[in-house]
Amino acid sequence: MTGLSADVRPFRLPLRRVLSTGRGHTRHRSGLLLGISDGTHTGWGEATPMLGWSPASVDSTAASLAAVSAAVSLVDDPSDPRLDHLLDDLERAPHARAAMAGALADLTARRQGVTLAAVLNLSAAPAVPVNAMVSAEQPEMVESLCADAVAMGHRCIKIKVGVLDVASDIARVEVARATVGPGVELRIxxxxxxxxxxxxxxxxxxxxLGVSYCEEPSDGIDAIAAVGSHSDIPVAVDESARDVDDIAKALGTGSIDVVVVKPQALGGPDLAMRAIGLAREFGASAVVTSMVDGAIGVAHALHVAAASGIDMAHGLATSSLLEADIGPAPRVEAGMMALGSAAGLGIDPFEVLPS
Ligand SMILES: [Mg+2]
Incomplete structure (x- = not known):
């Protein structure tokens, strides 16, 4: 018997422009691409921790992946239960776990000749709506970016707030609403x-101003719930929930209406699907987002979104923020992102990764 083989490759992706959020400024994204091969098919996973957000660094993620990569050679089937123990060992390294669980799920789908989304949910959607993201400080820039987004077919726009003062945040949302009219969803x-x-x-x-919901108005689950209990605008938890237990805690407050599910941050497609199921049990909504990941990470989030059964716009249209990518990112057309019919993730990484 020859076992599976794993290959880990680093990359560094420059952003087209500095990404400013309430948590700081980012100029590039560094991560690791994981390929797991059975000799015929290769499944792909990505680990791209975000400085200031993620509990793991790229270095610690590389160490985690090196440790488990050696162990995959002991099995020859991606559904071997021994691999579950390897994934359990990565509980505290969510990006490494996301890469590992993602690569195994992609390999399984490719061996079966079906999409990864179909492995997660047999009645997965063929395409999902995606929101545009506007992170600009000047109202004129907000106006032009919102107009561009609507012209490209987006029916939902997310505006980053909290970078300057509240008055300027309100001014920017006012400009956005005036630009897009009443029929386009605005989130902040x-x-x-x-x-x-x-x-x-x-x-x-x-x-x-018709804001559909506000992500992370304040820092921490308790603070967000406190805001939610005093606000007519629904609130969402995103980075304050670091794992599925946190998401359960947030939903349990009864004051948080939406959970933002990042398969990359939670530890992979299986845990993301568990989080989506929890939201459904609590009568809350969920949206799936990438983390300005490379193309493989975006494709993983796309397949989870397609499998989620949620018809809200998902936060997957982030690849245009990158100057260079690790593969052909899923395209956005008329505000939608489609899976395609190829098996697994539907895309393969480039031979040479940006470094
Ligand atoms: Mg967010």
Whole structure:
């Protein structure tokens, strides 16, 4: 018997422009591509920790992946139960786990000749709506980016707030609403920047602007729930929930209406599907997002979104933020992202990765 083989390759992806959020500024994304091969098919996974957000660094993720990569040679089937123990060992290394679980799931799908989404849910959607993201400080820039997004066919736009003062946040959401008209969904994301009182007041002042929900108005599950219990605009938990247990805690407050599910941050497609199921049990909504990942990470999030059964717009249209990528990223057309019919993830990485 010849076992599976694993290959880990580093990459570094420059951003087209600095990404500013309530949690700081990012100029590039560094990560690791994991390939797991059975000699015929190769499944792909990606680990791209984000500085300031993720509990793991690229170096610690590389060490985690090196440790488990050796062990995959002991099995010859991606569904071998011994691999579950390897995944359990990566509980504290969510990006490494996401790469490992993702590569194994992709390999399984390719061996079966079906899409990864179909492995997760037999009645997965062929395409999902995606939101545009607007992270700009000047109202004129917000106006032009919103107009571009609508012209490209997006029916949902997410605006980053919390970078400057509240008055400028409100001004930018006003400009966005005036630009897109009443029929386009607007969401905002403060990335935890506001104090609870500030958030409640900011959302009160935005109540007339038709904001569908606010992600991370304040920092931490309890603070977000406190805002949610005093706001007519629903609130969402994103980076304050680091794992499925955190998501259960957030939903249990009864004041958080939406969970943002990042397969990369939670530890892979299986855990992302578990989080989506929890949201459904609590009567809450979920949206699936990438983390400005490379193309393989975006494709994984796309397949989870397609398998989720959720018809809200997902946060997957992030590849245009990158100057270079690790593969042909899933394309956005008329505000939708489609799976295609190829087996597994439907894309393969480039031979040479940007470094
Ligand atoms: Mg967010």
């Amino acid at each position: 994301d403060a990335n935890g920047a506001w104090a609870v009182d500030t958030a409640i007041e900011a959302l009160r002042q935005m109540a007339e």
